[in-house]
Amino acid sequence: MAILEYIVGLGPSVMLPVIIFLFGLLVKASPSTAFRSGLIVGIGFVGINLVIGLLVNSLGPAAKDMVNNLGVDLNIIDVGWPATSAISFGSTVGALAIPIGLAVNMVMLFFGLTKTLNVDLWNLWHVAFTGALVSILTGSLAMGIVTAFVHTIIILVLADLTAKHVQDYYGYPNISFPHGTSTPYYLIALPMNKLFDAIPGVRNIKADPDTIQKRLGVFGEPMVLGLILGAFIGVLAGWNVQEVLLLGVQMAAVMLLLPRVTAILMEGLMPISEAAGDLVKKRFPNRDLYIGMDSALAVGQPAVIASTLLLIPIVLGIAAFLPGNRVLPFADLVTIPFIICLMVPVFRGNVFRTVVTGGVAIGLGLLIATYISPIFTTAAMNAGFEFPQGTNQISSLVDGAVPTTAIMVFASKLGYVGLLGIGLIFLVVAFYQKKKTAKLEAERKEEYSA
Amino acid sequence: MAKKIAVICGTGAATSTIIMSKLSKFLKEKEINAQTTQSNVNAIANSYKDFDLIVSTTHVPNSVTTKTINAVPILTGIGADKVFAEIEEELKE
Numbered sequence: 248m249a250i251l252e253y254i255v256g257l258g259p260s261v262m263l264p265v266i267i268f269l270f271g272l273l274v275k276a277s278p279s280t281a282f283r284s285g286l287i288v289g290i291g292f293v294g295i296n297l298v299i300g301l302l303v304n305s306l307g308p309a310a311k312d313m314v315n316n317l318g319v320d321l322n323i324i325d326v327g328w329p330a331t332s333a334i335s336f337g338s339t340v341g342a343l344a345i346p347i348g349l350a351v352n353m354v355m356l357f358f359g360l361t362k363t364l365n366v367d368l369w370n371l372w373h374v375a376f377t378g379a380l381v382s383i384l385t386g387s388l389a390m391g392i393v394t395a396f397v398h399t400i401i402i403l404v405l406a407d408l409t410a411k412h413v414q415d416y417y418g419y420p421n422i423s424f425p426h427g428t429s430t431p432y433y434l435i436a437l438p439m440n441k442l443f444d445a446i447p448g449v450r451n452i453k454a455d456p457d458t459i460q461k462r463l464g465v466f467g468e469p470m471v472l473g474l475i476l477g478a479f480i481g482v483l484a485g486w487n488v489q490e491v492l493l494l495g496v497q498m499a500a501v502m503l504l505l506p507r508v509t510a511i512l513m514e515g516l517m518p519i520s521e522a523a524g525d526l527v528k529k530r531f532p533n534r535d536l537y538i539g540m541d542s543a544l545a546v547g548q549p550a551v552i553a554s555t556l557l558l559i560p561i562v563l564g565i566a567a568f569l570p571g572n573r574v575l576p577f578a579d580l581v582t583i584p585f586i587i588c589l590m591v592p593v594f595r596g597n598v599f600r601t602v603v604t605g606g607v608a609i610g611l612g613l614l615i616a617t618y619i620s621p622i623f624t625t626a627a628m629n630a631g632f633e634f635p636q637g638t639n640q641i642s643s644l645v646d647g648a649v650p651t652t653a654i655m656v657f658a659s660k661l662g663y664v665g666l667l668g669i670g671l672i673f674l675v676v677a678f679y680q681k682k683k684t685a686k687l688e689a690e691r692k693e694e695y696s697a
Numbered sequence: 698m699a700k701k702i703a704v705i706c707g708t709g710a711a712t713s714t715i716i717m718s719k720l721s722k723f724l725k726e727k728e729i730n731a732q733t734t735q736s737n738v739n740a741i742a743n744s745y746k747d748f749d750l751i752v753s754t755t756h757v758p759n760s761v762t763t764k765t766i767n768a769v770p771i772l773t774g775i776g777a778d779k780v781f782a783e784i785e786e787e788l789k790e
Binding site: 544581585 | 705714715738
């Protein structure tokens with residue numbers, strides 16, 4: 248126990264390499280691969296820390312001056328999913344997220360409660376995230392670990408539910424998206440679609456994705472968006488031309504560098520993730536399974552991109568005028584595709600419906616992101632992210648604004664009963680799904696024999 | 698002259714990293730001289746003209762006229778050889 252405490256005390260850029268190395272050996276990667284992987288993950292962590300430093304130190308003062316200048320209180324900076332994932336994996340629960348994710352997946356596969364074999368271990372950061380928040384909120388590591396367990400179940404069940412859309416709409420057979428950000432919004436899209444269908448006039452509104460992409464495409468490029476936003480916020484802050492231009496280029500740099508440094512973290516995790524995936528695949532051969540993949544596969548679809556381009560200014564507008572919101576959306580504006588990519592199939596590519604639903608969902612999400620920002624900031628500090636004294640708070644849209652984040656945080660306030668209750672609900676859904684699939688297969692067999 | 702390949706995904710961070718590493722290994726083994734760049738789908742819509750080939754794990758806008766190869770099989774492992782053969786073929790010309 249003392250050893251574990253000592254390792255965690257070293258901070259994530261030292262702790263993660265050690266843990267990745269040990270986990271690598273456990274899943275039978277060679278010692279040299281495991282060592283390299285661990286070190287690269289540590290380097291990725293250091294890189295993300297540097298870029299987030301640039302973001303907070305340059306956008307932070309602008310956000311503060313904007314508050315003074317305009318009275319728009321958007322003082323919480325959206326640091327985006329790259330930082331959120333690093334903070335999550337850098338937490339104590341995060342260090343256990345991959346083994347937890349694998350264990351839950353194996354057990355659910357064994358009992359037939361899921362058809363998804365998740366080989367996308369990177370995206371277990373989502374369960375590390377809620378786990379880390381809950382453990383900080385409750386002061387109990389055990390509660391955080393239970394949260395990670397329950398959240399893994401939720402994501403696997405939702406991945407099964409949405410797999411048919413991944414196949415029919417996106418054209419990826421035998422693939423599902425056990426993705427913490429994308430899947431929950433499917434449950435919002437279902438009732439919204441019914442609502443749209445019921446309103447005369449509205450039910451016929453459409454928008455052409457290709458035209459939107461052609462007209463607005465340039466603003467979707469992260470570095471261009473960073474430049475424009477940075478300069479715009481500088482102007483709103485009342486800064487002079489020199490400062491405005493500098494902030495614009497700095498924010499363009501953040502947008503370009505964030506995915507680059509995150510790719511380093513990913514590069515380190517990859518060989519270990521593959522070794523673990525192979526090991527799990529060996530356990531479940533010849534079964535009709537979905538391979539769980541990153542929903543990044545879907546985000547290039549024209550309706551997804553077109554809706555994102557429209558949502559970027561809408562989300563900024565909502566952020567400025569929504570009472571109670573204090574989050575300044577920034578780094579995750581380019582992550583909006585992940586939020587909407589499982590809504591789009593429900594709406595059959597209807598951009599209008601996606602934008603309205605996305606706007607409502609992200610708008611409410613901003614309030615979640617505002618609410619959790621103190622815990623989020625603490626999690627970042629625990630993970631060794633350095634902020635100057637008296638600096639801004641941070642949060643993110645992905646996953647700070649995702650409904651499951653609110654569900655897990657509020658459930659944890661009821662104690663274990665709340666968390667286990669949520670887990671139980673989703674297990675019941677999984678059980679019902681299992682029965683339904685079995686019934687369908689039996690009927691199919693009957694048809695063939697008749 | 699070395700051909701220029703863009704390896705892209707939705708973010709330019711996640712799945713494209715996996716493809717980058719596997720593609721680099723493949724090119725080294727086959728001793729093919731090509732220059733690989735990692736990028737994302739929104740950037741490629743503006744910069745596709747700078748590349749001879751795009752290897753993507755996601756849908757690419759219709760406006761992109763550069764030859765594009767779907768790299769999802771490399772991720773799943775099912776049919777990966779076929780995709781690599783296609784890439785090799787494309788780089789020969």
